[in-house]
Each structure stands twice: as C-alpha cells, then as structure tokens.
Amino acid sequence: MLKPVIGFRAATHADAGFAAATSTAAEPKHPQVAEELLEKWTKSEAGSAVRRFIVQESGVDRCWISLIQPRDVGGLTTYLNLLIPPASQHLIPAAIVFGEGQAREMGASVLICQVGEDSHQAVEWLRGHDWTQERKQRFWRLDLGVNADRIRELRSAAHKRIDTTDVVLRTVADLGGEAFLRRLHPVSHATVADIPMSVEYIPEPYEEWVVWMQPPAVLPERIWVAVLAAQPIGYSYLAYHPSSVWTGFTGVLREHRGKGFARALKLETLVQAIDLGVNAVETDNDSENAPILHLNEELGYEEMPGKLEFHRKLT
Numbered sequence: 001m002l003k004p005v006i007g008f009r010a011a012t013h014a015d016a017g018f019a020a021a022t023s024t025a026a027e028p029k030h031p032q033v034a035e036e037l038l039e040k041w042t043k044s045e046a047g048s049a050v051r052r053f054i055v056q057e058s059g060v061d062r063c064w065i066s067l068i069q070p071r072d073v074g075g076l077t078t079y080l081n082l083l084i085p086p087a088s089q090h091l092i093p094a095a096i097v098f099g100e101g102q103a104r105e106m107g108a109s110v111l112i113c114q115v116g117e118d119s120h121q122a123v124e125w126l127r128g129h130d131w132t133q134e135r136k137q138r139f140w141r142l143d144l145g146v147n148a149d150r151i152r153e154l155r156s157a158a159h160k161r162i163d164t165t166d167v168v169l170r171t172v173a174d175l176g177g178e179a180f181l182r183r184l185h186p187v188s189h190a191t192v193a194d195i196p197m198s199v200e201y202i203p204e205p206y207e208e209w210v211v212w213m214q215p216p217a218v219l220p221e222r223i224w225v226a227v228l229a230a231q232p233i234g235y236s237y238l239a240y241h242p243s244s245v246w247t248g249f250t251g252v253l254r255e256h257r258g259k260g261f262a263r264a265l266k267l268e269t270l271v272q273a274i275d276l277g278v279n280a281v282e283t284d285n286d287s288e289n290a291p292i293l294h295l296n297e298e299l300g301y302e303e304m305p306g307k308l309e310f311h312r313k314l315t
C-alpha cells in the first residue's frame, strides 16, 4: 500500500471555518468559532510576523499549524502552534519538522511549542527530539453558577479592605473611555515584565498593545482600574469571546502590591460576569506565578489540564 503523502499549503481567511472546527476537535475544552479566529488573525496577530498552513494527507485537509513571531519578544522568538485533532496525531512529527524549517526561514533564534500536558504523543516526540521543557502554563475555570454567592461575599470583603486606603476602583468607561487606555499602557509594561517567562520581554508600542483591549472582546466598561491620586496603579479586565469568557490580564504596580488591589479588581470582573449571566470564566497562568495562582485558588477556580512549553534553539 502506498504511504500517504503529507503536504502543507498556506492557509487563507477562507480556511477559518475549517481551522475553527479542527481547533475545537484538537482542544474540545477551548472551542473556537470562525468569526473569533478571523478576529484573532486580522487584529491581535496583525502586529506579528505570521505563517499559517493547512496540513494535508494525500491532498486532503486534516489540521493546521501556525508560526507566530510577536514583536514583544526578543531574538525573533517564534511560536509554533499545533492544532492537530486526536485522529491526526500521526501528523505531529511532520508538522513540527516543517514548522522548524519555516521558523528558520523567518530568522527565529528560538522556536517555542506549547502542547497540552495530556497530548502524550506530542510531548513524547518533543522530549525525544532535542526540545527542552522550559515552563508550564496552568489553565483554570471558575463556575460562576455554583460560586456566585461566595464571589459576591468576597467582593464585599475586598471592598471593605480597599475602603481603608485612598485607592478607588473605576472602569475605563468611568475614566473617560478609550482615551484612558493610553494611561494604562505604561502600567501594562511595568507589570507584564514581572510575569515569570523564559524569553526577553520587549514592551510593544501602544498601537499593538491596544488591539488586545478593544471591542468586540473587551469593552471600556469591563476594564477595571485601581486609581490612586488620579493615577492608574493596576487593572484587570473581562474578555468576552463568542466561545468563552476570560478574566484577562491582572497587573498591579510593584510598589502597591500585597494590599489586596488585584483581588479586589478581579472580584469586580467576576461579579460583572455573574451579572452578565456568564456561566463560567477561564484564565491561564505561568506555573511559577505564585501570587496570581494563590488568588485563583482562593477565588475557587478549578484546574484543567495545562500546557507544557518546549523550546528549541535554532541558532
């Protein structure tokens, strides 16, 4: 019998429906819809160098991969995303080798591949082929039905603590709308830099950062800001996607940490999600980010399978 021929063709926007369906089959706990994927391709990934490919077997589309080279990471570091459903796991080695070749063409010094810790085939292949596991990203889900009353009580307690300080919590809508985001940008830089990571963080210009903070996923009334003496000192937000709702990044300036501001900001987004009728919210964090892991556990988030981050030096 002839061996099936594995091929790769560049993906176009017309492939978004196929890509969403295969992403959902690959990661059923993170379902995707075509409009959400297109939004990501055309907006949040627009500031990165990107190559996307459909993986074919004997001319039939099976799954897809992408190479993303963001500008906020040093050394032309490139991420290889594998969207390969269980039925196509035998394509993993060819997809990774092809991705490495593409990353070399893109000038990458390091290629990073995050795979589900329960994707045993991918994990074993990477471990056996000169990839090093550098980090683990932990994923969490908070059921807002079961936890609604408890979350409201925690928010009242957090408010009482904030009331003993000069800090107030406001939304970006209260603070003047989108124009205020320019003032949050430096807070983002100062706090993202403190996330445990194995790559060099290069602060992005405002125009590239702001695409993560805009409709349809993020609205000014869903970005909560801690304000001290008219200055933003921290923020947290709710990102509303068609397939899932996420509690987005939370950051508090170093000199104001340990006073309950992150807890209070996050609780505002959670009560807002409950009031919006959201069933559950998700989030993910680096496994060495002790303060936010502690907060998520305290707030009642339940852990889901995480992702292992493998690195391969290309130069």
Ligand SMILES: CC(C)(COP(=O)(O)OP(=O)(O)OC[C@H]1O[C@@H](n2cnc3c(N)ncnc32)[C@H](O)[C@@H]1OP(=O)(O)O)[C@@H](O)C(=O)NCCC(=O)NCCS
Pocket (backbone or CB within 6 Å): 191, 192, 194, 195, 196, 248, 249, 250, 251, 252, 253, 256, 257, 258, 259, 260, 261, 262, 263, 264, 285, 289, 290, 291, 292, 294, 295, 298
């Ligand atoms: C994570 C972060 C937002 C927390 O801000 P904060 O205002 O200090 O948080 P809070 O004071 O509300 O709560 C921090 C909690 O973590 C606990 N904590 C702090 N350091 C800890 C550690 N090393 N191990 C375990 N728990 C720790 C604190 O005791 C506190 O818990 P408590 O309220 O039960 O006492 C802040 O550290 C930050 O901006 N980090 C950089 C950005 C980041 O990593 N964001 C999270 C990724 S989304």
